[in-house]
Amino acid sequence: MEHSRLSSLLWVVAAVISVALLLFNIAGLWPFIEFVFVSLLSIICWLKYFHKPLPEQNAALPFYILSIALFIILNAIRFASGYASFIQSNYPGFFKQGMALDYTAWFIILVCFPASVMLFGAYSLAKRTTAGFFFGCWAFFYNIAESLLQFKVELGSISTYKHEYFLAVFAAMVLFLLSAYGIMRLIKPNGEMIAANTELALPTKRKVNLWSALFVTLVIIYGVTLCTQAGILPVGVIAGSMMGGMIGWRKTTAMAPADPYKLVPLYLLLQALFYVHVGEETITHFNRGIAAITGHSWSDKEFNYFIAFLGPVIWVFAAWSLWKRQAFGNFILWFMIVGMILGEPTHVLVFPVVRMFKQGVGYEYFSGMYTALFPMVPAIIALVVIIKDHKAQKAHHA
């Protein structure tokens, strides 16, 4: 066994054992068994197909990204159905005694943690690292396990479960099929590679303008809606980032889409770090912090739908779109770059300062502060890559 592969294997085994113990101690039997079972299966699969040439992992990447988006969709529907309290009251023996599996605990342990692992795994897979294959298997097996659990929980309690038109069962079914297909693509890749920009029909000016019109319209609708719900402060950050992103997109990647091999790994790393940040915001109730300084009430429910579920679904889906070199993915990449570089530091520089002036308190912790700056790192690197590539293209055409 190669030195680097042995090293990856040892790191993965150490991490799996540590996380399993952590889950057993804080959450109980159910999360522990699921994690250990999925991880063991993934390690076995990884060892069996260890010899595969690394670049072929790319064949499974689009399915991997879509499965993450679908996993978050499934959990958004579960949230609407009151899944956390349902499993707590119907399967009490599976969770640690005395553990209150409220929304926050459920979201952090059973949604944010696995989704973040999947996103870090997506980065690893996109970078074609040795551990990428393990993460690929882990995410697909985990999603299959979650699909089966949904069938068991919802269809096994047909009269007591709060069905949302059986949307969760439908989502679980699609997730199951997508993950099963993803495993097949990981084990037997067809060597699909992405065409270079020069081989593609590049977008016309008219198309770019139409996309711009669509983005501007949606930014305005989104901005007005968010303003009505959360006040001007978060709108300034989000809508401002969107408009800044659109200018950046039009100036650079609108006519020549970004190189997916360079940008998708960075974007996925950004998303992984951002979802960890969303986890911190959820634990510390960012919405309540904003409500306290703006005077606009922003309910937990609205925050959870917007920020913890539906936003991330769109952002993760954008990674798939970026991989396919679509305008949507390229625009969202720019929005994220601007948002992370200019928007996220507001957790450190603006919100606590506004609170100082409004409430007469000192500079204290504000929700999301500790993890706000990390997504900036891949965002800055992505910005540098885009600008370098754009300059190189301009020089090539000159």
Add this chain to the structure above:
Amino acid sequence: MRKFLFIGFLFFPATLWAHGFGGSGFLHPLTGIDHIIAMVAVGAWSAQLGGKAIYRVPASFLAMMCLGGVVGIQKIPVAYTELSIALSVLLLGLAIAINKKIAWLIAAVAVGLFGFYHGYSHGAEIPNQHKVAEYIVGFLLTTLGLHIAGAVAGLLLLEEKNGEAILRIAGGLGAATGVFLFLKLLI
């Protein structure tokens, strides 16, 4: 596959904001899947019809919606509002699915009728002591945004290979939602 992105994009506001409108005119059109589908469909259908229809058909919807809003605010009784809204979703979806070229005037009259009922629904739900003009401007602007989103997404789809077929399928899905909404009200 990539065309489905457009369809997803068309409907993403639906899931985003379908949970309470807090008394704001801006938010009311976004509070129900029926309103959103109908308004996006108006834009998409106008793009499909092409020519002058692209702005005249949505303009008719907006004008009649304004009228409907005023009637709703005055609490003048109008029968079968919810059924008419469900029917509008069904018929607009069907119009996109059939993709038959008709004169813009006929389309504008039909769409205007639907707009009246949608406006009535918004107007009738105005919270007490809310500024009327601000409320009406709010729902008209959001509706305009949804029309533009539908029209632009429709135009983008029509530029794609097989885009026309995808747009028709999207219309079919809209019509199916209309059937569901219609049956939900009847049963």
